[in-house]
Amino acid sequence: MTIPSNKKIYFASDQHLGLPNHKDSLVREKIFIKWLDTVKQDAEAIFLLGDLFDFWFEYKKVVPKGFIRVLGKLAEIRDSGIPIYFFVGNHDLWMDDYFEKELVIPVYHKPKEYIINNKTFLIGHGDGLGPGDKGYKRMKKVFTNPVSKWLYRWLHPDIGMRLGVYLSTKNKMISGDEDAKFLGEENEWLAQYCKRKLETKHYDYFIFGHRHLPMEIEVGDNSKYINLGDWINHLTYGVFDGDTIELKKHITE
Template sequence: MAIQKKIYFASDQHFGAPTIEKSKVREQKFVKWLDEIKSDAEILFLLGDLFDFWFEYKKVVPKGFVRVLGKLAELKDSGVEIHFFVGNHDLWMRDYFETELNIPVYFKPQEFTLHDKTFLIGHGDGLGPGDKGYKRMKKVFTNPLSKWLYRWLHPDIGVGLAQHLSVKNKLISGDEDVKFLGEDNEWLVLYCKKKLTEKQYDYFVFGHRHLPMEIKVSETSKYLNTGDWVIYFTYAVFDGEDLMLKTY
């Protein structure tokens, strides 16, 4: 009897934080999960912030993450379709995933039709109302001039500086308890509801919030946040009929 293939979604692993030693434990757990889903995965969507920091120079990428990258290459070579969405921590990705792993990389939410269901999928940062400070900062970080100037820093300095600043974020270090803000204040919920005024979607799937949640945004549409692999170790799976949130 043929195995029913499934579609998996995961985000916000933040490998590299808060320390290499602590990150490696989470890395090993994630690799074990990837190994387990290999037998029944049709598609894997990685929704951003796989790394706590990632910057691609023309000839250099950050050191480490060999187990994760090797396992992704193994899944891809075995026939699993993989899609990668950059997050706010790995937004300086270039073509490494595409050339080395043959994994397409997206910088904005994308529409997919999966088993006759319509999905809008992305990382989730900078969407919806508010958070104007971050939106201004993102424009600076993604500006071609900013990226060009940063590339002039030696990788030992550039990567080290970014990692130092990133782990000061309490959310990534695991010291901050993320709270549900309520449907009227969850900006991704508001974003989904606005998108429904433009087009019908069956499912919205995002990360970024580090908080697993499932919310009906209309009678026929659901928003799901995949949580993270820092505190919750949650992921989503679509079996062709239902989209479910699970914990590993």
């Protein structure tokens, strides 16, 4: 991928729309849409790194109610010709083909490598990577198992959605969320993951979400781990101008 001189690549993660209730979520949804309206002016591409929704599960003929504003905005941007790439997070890992069929937005379930303007990126949500968190890793294997998803679909959507929202917000082992406190450069487990990846291949940038903390950590020679933060407390995002990437904060009026 090559970026023209007047274009940029944008990255955002962890909007958690639906949390903690419809009223408060709608406020954040409108803020995020204003950001999308701003960046579409010079975006070469937009990467969404998961947990756009606090809970998402696709039945064969049913998707969660709501979120029409953000879905409509993503459709508008995509129809204008701007590519959007979506990486599922731990709260929306049950995505199937709705985004791909309705919005023409590819959905990825694992980190993916990109070369942009001769810079090598490894991009993903970040859940389940690095050392520790064994309980969540085991739970994720259960949740992503095709048999488990097939069985869950036998629940009536009214029951399945209600149960999913409850588990997403109440059970921290299932959600995989960590307290949003900086652990120190040596203890941040995604930074440790990046360093291990560098043992076999060089990456200029590792871009992840999940931690809900905007951070930039040097993990090797000319290699940086960037966490995008969230849209609950920080309203932060990443922007790559073709040469360097920078974390920025969306300013609300």
